Amino acid sequence: MRTAIVLFTRDLRLHDNPALSAACGAAERVVPLFVFDPALAGRSSNRDRFLHQSVADLRGLLRARDSDLVVRTGDPVASTVELAREVGAEGVAVAADVSHYARRRERRLGASGLDVRLFPGLTIVEPGALRPGGGDHYRVFSPYHRSWIAAKWRDPVGLPKKVPLPSGVQVGRLPAQPDGESPDTVPGGESAARERLRGWLGNVETYEDGHNDLAGDRTSRLSPYLRFGCLSPLEVAHAALGRPAADPFVRQLCWRDFYYQVAYAFPQISSRAYRRGATESWTDDPAAFERWTSGSTGVPIVDAGMHQLRREGWMHNRARLVTASYLTKDLGVDWRRGLAWFYRWLLDGDVPNNSGNWQWVAGTGNDTRPYRRFNPERQRERYDPDSSYVERYA
Incomplete structure (x- = not known):
């Protein structure tokens, strides 16, 4: 193969990247591509910022290897097909994903007429x-x-020795980096x-x-x-x-x-109860939900966790269990509302883990003890006995 495109999606790295490694091994010229997809933007300004930082870092790493990252904005399938015409690419390498949106993108790419190869790595x-x-x-x-x-x-793949970008490709500018909502997030990038x-x-x-x-x-x-x-x-x-x-x-x-x-x-893990026969009877209490989101429930460990979420775009896993249990088991609020709130703030928010863990806590998912409840005060006594965590995020 003379020219191949590597469409980066959620594999923003050079180390152990099977799609990139395979393209570099099979093609004379390789065009790394990332497409900022408006359909996925705006769901979390924290993740949008982290994504922009990660893409900028990826471009810097490729430039350090005498290559570059082509950046486009728009529909990723249409952008890939258009770029393939520009550079004469015969094939596209992309990391396989599991979400409904990603699998639809893979099907659309497969119907484009290009030779599309899916690779592991996520x-x-x-x-x-x-x-x-x-x-x-x-x-x-x-x-x-x-x-x-x-x-x-599988065996990890090494760094490609070179990523031979064709000459004359218009690489495009990186869009302006979003501000994000949380002030104390970690920086993105490999x-x-x-x-x-x-x-x-x-x-x-x-x-x-x-x-x-x-x-x-x-x-x-x-x-x-x-x-x-x-x-x-x-x-x-x-x-x-x-x-x-x-x-x-x-x-x-x-x-x-x-x-x-x-x-x-x-694939419906974000919207439908996973456990067969799960009984769902939720309370519609907007005021209680607002107190939970703002960290003003009056339950110290719950409020501390919710403050950490807003401040850092991340929450300690034990606090995630406690805050989610309090919303669903104590307040009786639908787990989908909590899931959406976490999804707005979390840098690591994704479909499989955010949804799977919320369903586990709510008793609609994979937990073999669906009526399990995390008592907030007992959890604080056991895992924050001197209230240092609570005081840190008060």
Whole structure:
């Protein structure tokens, strides 16, 4: 093949990028492309800002390798087809995804007449690769985890030696970076992601003992970088497994894969109850919901979590469980409203994990104990006994 386009979507990195690696190995010339899609913009100004930072970083990394990133704004399929005509590209490489929107984009690309190849990279094990006997996907985590651990993972691919961009391509300007709503967010991009990963690996052995310590903040905070593909989850898993006592952290990466395979099999995960026979009877209480969103419920650990969400565009996982449980189990508010609020603010907000975890807490999802409730005061006593977290985000 003479010329191929690599359409970046949620794989904004050079390391362990199978689509980029395959294109560089098969084509004489490679055109890296990112399309800012107006249909996906405006859902979260925090994520919009993080995305712009990540794309700018990707362009800088490509330029450092004597290449560049072509940037367009518009419909990604139409933009890809138009660019293919301009550069004479015969094929397009793109990372496979699981959301309804992404799969529709893949189908449209496939119908464009171009040779479209889908590649892994957003998860460690591909969403449809592991199936239980008699089913299309795993509905319970523990058996999925056993199958996931036993599965043969693909080998990470190395950095391409070169990304030979054709001469004369109009690369386009980056749009102005949005402001975002949260003042204390982490910066986007593979460069920042790899720096954070290097720092985290030195502490991964403390994860099991410390990941529920709200004030200690001893989690990796890598989730935004995994959500945008600034890091390869496979590379993160391999790097962690080379350290002592890393299994509990790697198990969390398995949870991420678990929800991707659920969303792949159940695309309505953001709107419909996943659990068969789930009873949904929700209270319409706008005032209670407003107190929850503003962090003024009067329940200290709940309010602290909601303040952290607004301030950082991120929330400690234990606080996510507590705040979501309080909304659905104490206030009786529909989980879809909480999901939408989190989706507005979270840098790591995505369809599989945001929706899957909300359904798990609400009792409509994969939890084998659907009536589970997280008592806020007991959670504070156990995981923030001196109220340091509560005071930090008061």
